[in-house]
Amino acid sequence: MERVARVTGALAQLGLMLAGTGVVVMTVFIAAQVFWRYVLNDSLQWTEPAAVMIMGWFIFLGAAVGIREGYHLSFDVLLYVLPERARLTLHTVSDVVVAAFGCGMIWYGAQLAENTAGNKVPGLGISGAFDFLPIVVGGVLLVLFSIERIARRAAGLPTLRFGDDHEEA
C-alpha cells in the first residue's frame, strides 16, 4: 500500500505541477493579450482560445488531484451523526460514484475527442480533439485516485476530506 501511495502521490504532484504550469502560462497569455491590445494597440487572436483550453486542462487535472487530497466541497452534516463504520462505508460509496463518473469522463471524453478530431479549433488551428483530452486524462486520474482511496480505507488507513487540515505543499 505504501508503495502504491508513493506512486499515486508522485502522480498527484505531477498533475498539480502541470496544472500549476497551466495557470502560469494562462497568466502569460492573457497578459500578452492585454499588452498587445492596450500598449501596442493591436489584437492577438489566439490568446483567448489558447487560455480557455489551458483552463480546461488545469481544472480537470486539479479536480482529479482534489479527490486524492480531499479538497472537494461536500455536505458532511449527516455523516457526523452516524457511527464510524457506517461513515466509512458511505465514504467508499462516494468514491465508487466518483470512480464511475471518472470512467464516463474517459469513455465519453474519448468519444467526443474522436468526433471532433477532424475539426480545427478557431484561432489556434489545432485539432478539436485537444478540447476534450483534458476530460479523458482527468478521468484516468480520477479513477486511479478513487481506487486508491477505497484500497486505503480497506487497509484501515486514513483518507483526507475537505475541512481536514491539509498538507500545504
Added chain:
Amino acid sequence: MELWILFGTFITLLLIGTPVAFCLGAASLATVLYLDLPPVVVFQRLNSGVSVYALMAIPFFIYAGDLMVRGDIARRLVALAGALVGHMRGGLGQVNIMASVMFGGVSGSAAADASAVGGLMVPQMKERGYGVDYAVNITVVASIIALMIPPSHNMIIYSISAGGKISIADLFTAGILPGLLLALSLMVAAWFVARKRGYPTEPFPGLRVLGQLFVSAVPGIILILIIFGGVRSGIFTASESSNIAVVYALLVTLLVYRSLSWVDFLAATKAAVRTTAMVLMVIGCAASFGWLLAFLKVPASLVMALQGFSDNPIVILLLINVVLLILGTFMDMSPLIVITTPIFLPVAQAFGVDPVHFGVILVLNLGIGLCTPPVGAVLFVGCAVGKVPIWTVMRSIWPFYGAAFATLMAVTYVPALSLWLPSVFR
C-alpha cells in the same frame, strides 16, 4: 420519473457526503442513462461549462489574492483598513462589504467578486480574530452587490433575452440604488453579528502610525486603483483586470517588497489550482445538471404551475420571487435568465411591472441563488478561500440571508428604488 431520478440521486449523494460536483455529475449521468439519451452530452456540457472566457476571472482573482497574502500586500492593506475602522464593531466586515461595492464594477460576476475580495480579506480577518465563518458569510452575500452595480453582464443577458426591447443603459442605472441598499442592509447585519459575538475593537492608533501604515500599503493601494479605475472607466474587461492583478501582485512582491520566495510562489500557484479546480468543477457539472433541467422543461413547468394561481400583483410577484429562488438554488444565473425571462416578463408586465424594474428583481433574486446551497458558485468560492466546510458557513449565515431577502422584498415592492435613477438620467 426522470425528475425523481435526477433530484433523488443528487440529494442522496449529497447526504452521504459525495463531493458536490460529482453529486451533480452523477445525477445527470443517471438521468441521461434512464432517458436513453447518448451520455456524451453530460461530458460535453461539463467541458463547455468550464470553457468560458469570462470564468477566467475566477482563477486569476484567486491567484492574485493568494499572491497578495503570501507576498505581504494583503496584510499591509488590511492593517491600514484595520487602523482606519478598527474602533468600529466588526470594522473589517464593513470594509469587506465596501470592497464589494468597489469591486462590483470590476467583475460583474459574483463568483469572481467573491474570489477577489475573499482571497484578500478572509485570511486577514481570520488572523485578526474574526471567525472564519463570519468572514466567509459576509464575503459570500456581499458579492451579490457586484451583480447590481454596473457594469453587469447579467443585465445585458436579460435585455437580450427580453428581445432587446429594454435599454441596457437604463438597466445599468437601475441597479445602482438596489446595490447600495443591499450594501447598507448587510452592513447593519454585520454590525449586529459583530456586537453579539463581541468582536474586539481596537483603539485608534494615531495619525503618525496611520501615516506609516499608509506608506507601507501604497503598492497595494495602487493595485486597487489600477483595477478599480481601469474597469470603472471601462478600459479593462473582468478577465483582463484580474490578469493585471496577478501580474502586478507578482511584480510588487518580487521586485518591491521582495517578500515572495520561490517556495511561496509555488505554494500560491498550487493553492490557486486547488481552489479554482474545485469551484470550476462544480460549475461544469452544474452545467450538465442545468442542461437536463432545461431539456426536461422544468423551469417552464414551474412557471406554468404558477400562472393562474392568483390575480393579485403582490402575490404574483412574491410567487415569482419564490420560484426564482428555488430555481436559483439549483441552476446557474445566466441560463436561468435566458430561460425564465421570456416566460416571466410577460406575466409581470401584465400586472403592470416595468421591464427595467423586473430585470433588477430578477438579477438580485438569482444572485441570492448563487449564495444558497445545494448549488451556489459564490458560496463554494467563499468556502474554498476560507477553507471551511459548507456546514460551518451555513450555521451562521442566516442574518445575512435575512438582510439580502429584506432588500429583495424592498426592491420588489418599491419600484422607485429601481426606476427613479434611470428617470433622472434619461
Added chain:
Amino acid sequence: ECEVTLKSSDTHPDGYPTVEAVKFMGDELKAGTGGRMCVEVFHSAQLGEEKDTIEQTQFGVIDLNRVSLGPFNNIIPETQIPSLPYIFRSVEHMHNVMDGPIGEEILAAFEAHDLVGLAFYDGGSRSFYNSQKPIRSMEDLKGMKFRVMQSDLFVDMVSAVGANATPMPYGEVYSSIQTGVIDGAENNWPSYDSSGHFEVAKYYTLDQHLIVPEVLVMSKKTWDGLSAEDQAAVRKAAKDSVPVMRDLWAAREKESEAKVIAAGAEVITDIDKTPFIEAMVPVYEKYVTSDKLKDMVARIQATE
C-alpha cells in the same frame, strides 16, 4: 399527443424569425402526418451555444437544429463558400444560388458529418458599425478595433480591410464599445437593434460585407429512424417554412432599421464597395483552395 416529437434547438429568442419558422414547420409536419409528428423548439440557447448543439445533434440528443454556417466552416469546407465576404451581390442573388443546385450540393455535404441538411434560412446582411465616426472608405477603417466572432474567416476578413479584428464574447461587446475597449462590431439590422449596440455605436455603414444564409439540419440518427414517407414529410415541411421565414425576416429587418434610425443611428450608404471587394482577394486565396471549391465560386458568380 404526437407519436414523435422532434426536439429543435435555436440560439435566438422566442419570436425571432428562425424560431417562428421552425414552429411553422412543426405545424406543417403535424398536418402532413395526420398529427403523428410534432416539433418542440428550445429557443434562446437553452440547450447550449451553436458549437455544442451541433455536436448534440450529431449524437442524436436533439433532432433538429437551426444554426449559422460559421461553426461548420472548420468542419465542412463547402459551408465556407456562402460565408465568404462579398460572394453574393445581393440578397436576391443569394436566394437564387441557395435555392438552386449549388444550395442542394452544400446541403448534401452535411451527410458525411452525421447531419441531414434540410433548408437554408436568411441570416440578413452584416455591416460594420462603430462609435467613432461615419466610415465611407477603407481609409476610415484603418486601425479601428472591431469585435468579430471567434472565427478565422472573420478575423482574416477584418484584417484584409485594414482594421483590427478583436474576437470577443457577444455579451461583452456592449460594455466594451461603451468604454472604448473596441470601436465597434459588425452585424445585421436585427442584432444591431436587439443587442442594444446602437445605443453605444451609432454609425452603421451599410457595406453588407456578408450575406450568409443559416441552415436547418436534422440528426442523421433521427433521420435514419424515420420511414421514407416521414422523411419526405420532414423535407417538405422544412422547405415550406423557408418563404415564411423570409417574409418574417424582411419584416423584422424593416422594423429594426426603423427603430435604430428613430433612436438616432446614422446610416452611411454612399460607399464604393469596389476597393473592399478587391481587398478580399487574399482571403479568397486562403479559403478557396480545392478545384471543387474554386468551381463553386465561379458558378456562384455566374448565377444571375
